[in-house]
Amino acid sequence: MTLSIKVEEYGISPKGEAVQLFTLTNAQGASASITNFGANLVTLYTPDNKGQFADIVLGYDSLEDYFTNVPYLGATIGRVGNRIGNGQCEIAGKTYTFVQNNGTNHLHGGLEGFDKKVWRAETFKTESSVGIHLDLLSEDGDQGYPGNLQVRTTYELHNDNQLTCEYSATTDKTTILNMTNHSYFNLDMANQTDILSHELQLKSNQVTLLDQNQLPTGEVMNVAGTAFDFTEPKAIGQDIFADDAQLNIGGGYDINYIITDQSSQLRVAAIVTEAKTGRRLTVKTTEPCIQLYTANFLDGSLKGKGRAFEKHSAFCLEPQHVPDAPNKPMFKSIELKPGETYSSKMSFAFDTV
Ligand code: GLA
Secondary structure, eight states: OOOEEEEEEEEEOTTSOEEEEEEEEOTTSOEEEEETBTTEEEEEEEEOTTSOEEEOBOOOSSHHHHHHOTTOTTEEEOSBOSEEGGGEEEETTEEEEOOOOBTTBEETTOTTOGGGSBOEEEEEEOSSEEEEEEEEEEOTTGGGOOSOEEEEEEEEEETTTEEEEEEEEEESSOEEOBOEEEOOBOTTTTTOSOOTTOEEEESEEEEEEEOTTSOEEEEEEEOTTSTTOOSSOEETTSSTTSOOHHHHHHTSOEEEEEESOOSSSOEEEEEEEOTTTOEEEEEEESSSEEEEEOOTTOOSOOEETTEEOOTTSOBEEEEESOTTGGGOTTSOOOEEOTTOOEEEEEEEEEEEO
16 A cells, blocks of 8 residues: 545535545555545544454535535534634624524534635645645635634644644734534444444543533533543443433533643543444644534434434544633633734544554
């Protein structure tokens, strides 16, 4: 096997732009396909402990399905991932309002977030990886956000079976930015319709508590002794149905964990193991937090890759800042000012046990 990049025509965007599907394959035969419509991750094939490759992310069968993609399968999220309460906040002393696309909240960048835009793509190869740079100009006023934002997403598949995803951005007016990747993983997708037996460990002792609108209240809770404790490996399903007020709000896990190591180094945030296939996913990030979401809003009505997307059929581990940070000054700011460069990196590494 050698490193390779395949480019296919994938269809036409709602605005009439030609869209491609790029498949990156590494020297071990692992592959990731990405479309420049939304910089969405469409497939991810990794080996199990017998060397059999299988796709481990939920996704659709055609480009058109990504035009709506209500659950954000595989999506590159921006400008601001997660929720902004009442779709409103102050930026540099001025009040801005955003579309309320989740009850009264603004969610995942609005109706035409980064996952609905066509990005300019350029592939690259190194001695040990294949990758794709995706560039986008999000104009001043885009979805209500101030500033012309020049943003780059880079996916890179390395020969050691690590997929990295890196974001960088600059602006000409103070704005807010909290990007993330919204892939839905199921490490045994071919055989298991839920991820409840997957074991998860999180490098976090604390979550940000939620109100009934799924917004952080501003309080932080220690997870010790609660259903949210993943400090030691634990089956995702072990406590998911516990009668817990915080779990009931999201219908399962849908909460932001504060990573214990608050440095902005690329460090391990989560490890997930699936016993039957032996697949292990290690998630690293430079972000301060990671959202655990157990696909609670999937209800079987959407389909792709020969299956219906059922509740708890996948998990998302979305590196990010605390949700609603612009309205919650006790948490780290997500402001980006002219002259600064936003940068964020995550790594999804695959091996077997
Ligand atoms: C995030 C949110 C969830 C949900 C999904 C998309 O993970 O935290 O509440 O909105 O995105 O369906």
